[in-house]
Amino acid sequence: xxxxxxxxxxxxxxxxxxxxxxxxxxxxxxxxxxxxxxxxxxxxxxxxxxxxxxxxxxxxxxxxxxxxxxxxxxxxxxxxxxxxxxxxxxxxxxxxxxxxxxxxxxxxxxxxxxxxxxxxxxxxxxxxxxxxxxxxxxxxxxxxxxxxxxxxxxxxxxxxxxxxxxxxxxxxxxxxxxxxxxxxxxxxxxxxxxxxxxxxxxxxxxxxxxxxxxxxxxxxxxxxxxxxxxxxxxxxxxxxxxxxxxxxxxxxxxxxxxxxxxxxxxxxxxxxxxxxxxxxxxxxxxxxxxx
Amino acid sequence: xxxxxxxxxxxxxxxxxxxxxxxxxxxxxxxxxxxxxxxxxxxxxxxxxxxxxxxxxxxxxxxxxxxxxxxxxxxxxxxxxxxxxxxxxxxxxxxxxxxxxxxxxxxxxxxxxxxxxxxxxxxxxxxxxxxxxxxxxxxxxxxxxxxxxxxxxxxxxxxxxxxxxxxxxxxxxxxxxxxxxxxxxxxxxxxxxxxxxxxxxxxxxxxxxxxxxxxxxxxxxxxxxxxxxxxxxxxxxxxxxxxxxxxxxxxxxxxxxxxxxxxxxxxxxxxxxxxxxxxxxxxxxxxxxxxxxxxxxxxxxxxxxxxxxx
Numbered sequence: 001x002x003x004x005x006x007x008x009x010x011x012x013x014x015x016x017x018x019x020x021x022x023x024x025x026x027x028x029x030x031x032x033x034x035x036x037x038x039x040x041x042x043x044x045x046x047x048x049x050x051x052x053x054x055x056x057x058x059x060x061x062x063x064x065x066x067x068x069x070x071x072x073x074x075x076x077x078x079x080x081x082x083x084x085x086x087x088x089x090x091x092x093x094x095x096x097x098x099x100x101x102x103x104x105x106x107x108x109x110x111x112x113x114x115x116x117x118x119x120x121x122x123x124x125x126x127x128x129x130x131x132x133x134x135x136x137x138x139x140x141x142x143x144x145x146x147x148x149x150x151x152x153x154x155x156x157x158x159x160x161x162x163x164x165x166x167x168x169x170x171x172x173x174x175x176x177x178x179x180x181x182x183x184x185x186x187x188x189x190x191x192x193x194x195x196x197x198x199x200x201x202x203x204x205x206x207x208x209x210x211x212x213x214x215x216x217x218x219x220x221x222x223x224x225x226x227x228x229x230x231x232x233x234x235x236x237x238x239x240x241x242x243x244x245x246x247x248x249x250x251x252x253x254x255x256x257x258x259x260x261x262x263x264x265x266x267x268x269x270x271x272x273x274x275x276x277x278x279x280x281x282x283x284x285x286x287x288x289x290x291x
Numbered sequence: 292x293x294x295x296x297x298x299x300x301x302x303x304x305x306x307x308x309x310x311x312x313x314x315x316x317x318x319x320x321x322x323x324x325x326x327x328x329x330x331x332x333x334x335x336x337x338x339x340x341x342x343x344x345x346x347x348x349x350x351x352x353x354x355x356x357x358x359x360x361x362x363x364x365x366x367x368x369x370x371x372x373x374x375x376x377x378x379x380x381x382x383x384x385x386x387x388x389x390x391x392x393x394x395x396x397x398x399x400x401x402x403x404x405x406x407x408x409x410x411x412x413x414x415x416x417x418x419x420x421x422x423x424x425x426x427x428x429x430x431x432x433x434x435x436x437x438x439x440x441x442x443x444x445x446x447x448x449x450x451x452x453x454x455x456x457x458x459x460x461x462x463x464x465x466x467x468x469x470x471x472x473x474x475x476x477x478x479x480x481x482x483x484x485x486x487x488x489x490x491x492x493x494x495x496x497x498x499x500x501x502x503x504x505x506x507x508x509x510x511x512x513x514x515x516x517x518x519x520x521x522x523x524x525x526x527x528x529x530x531x532x533x534x535x536x537x538x539x540x541x542x543x544x545x546x547x548x549x550x551x552x553x554x555x556x557x558x559x560x561x562x563x564x565x566x567x568x569x570x571x572x573x574x575x576x577x578x579x580x581x582x583x584x585x586x587x588x589x590x591x592x593x594x595x596x597x598x599x600x601x
Binding site: 030036083086087090091092093094096097098100101102103104105106107108109111112219223226227230234261262264265268269271272275276279 | 340346348390393394396397399400401403404405407408409411412415416419528532535536539543568569570571572573574575576577578579582583586
């Protein structure tokens, strides 16, 4: 009983960490620009696919992984410059379609370039499972959780201790005021796309040895990351992380105890309940909708 | 009512009457039928998105309910197809009414997320209940008979769909110009102001959501019978996005924009098929370019340029 529960908990936390990174990405961009970036899932996909590609091309793993984070970050910046900045202040639905257009372009290019196949990466430190109270934990899960924790700490440090981070926070609270005190808000927008793309890519790379990747995994991962962001209270960083873990754990528990066929439906049932009964998410979130 | 609004309706009817005689072959007749079906769905969706200002990113789910009602009820339970179609519409209407109240407390991104979630859940149910629905492979749909006359050839279907489209355009024009339509436009402008002016905001939002969902369900049934086969792709996320895109690219709050959007985006995949493998890239690029340069949509942008009301 306990072993089974732990098993579901471990696998839930592992995917949940990926959702958390995606949710952080949504949060960063939403705070900086009020845009929900529907291409966020594609950054996750890009991270995994590019890591596979660069590794197979013979680059040493650390270099391949760095490139697989860097390239999506550049893609994010290009997306922001070419498609988001020109339409400042457009209607929500217009922005949604632009980012969906972008996700189609990214997915299509990867499909043309790398094909429709499913790929995997070798686990970073072997496949010998660790036994804990009868449940097994793959070393790769520790990588996922460890790096996610590291990223969260790094982000916290960035936002609370550095000038750049504080400038980004200020912009998310009040753009005009931030501009008045001399913050370059278009730089902030630029940075938030780069960072959120990199976060997504990191999640995609880490989880590839466990869940495999292909050109079309971005949609579901992105949508679940979005669910996580909303569950945590859209715009709330800590909420995004806890939302991600919660969505991952509930999904794994639902798959294990209720029905594995409806695994993918669980986050969406969760989001409907959340929105109906706690529309501001678990952690409040700042009031950004003009009611 | 602006006079030229009805001029547009006559032009639409004229085009629909002439079209079958100038289309070179059955490929184009088929394309025209698909365009008209999409146009009816998009008209309904535009009432919701364009006029009332409420996003639905799960409309393909409603389409799927209609389509599968038409497939499952006659096949497994021996229902008459028309009865099945009606049952699908009623079920969709009830579901939409049930979720509408909590959903419409939400706005903007939250509303998008809730409708999206609903659509995805419907799709997953259709995909999973394989014993009834055939699972991911889909299932055949029995032919639709009307008074002992079986709708089979593309020509028959063309006239049925053309009639449906003409009636829908006429109904949309009237609806928009009615007190109901004025209330919708008011609440798009400012919910608070319309509430102060005595508009029952929630009731209107719920009704327009139910109406557009039922529209979609009925047209889902029509598509299912016309194609003769349903798959869960009818109800997937991407199809919902296509429908929203038709609304936005044609022009929000523009009846003729809906027609243009439906026609263009139904034709686009056909046109792009020659790009072998690059279709997705081309489709995405076109979406982005349209939205960046014409965020209000084609018809309103062009109408503003040439100084005519849309």
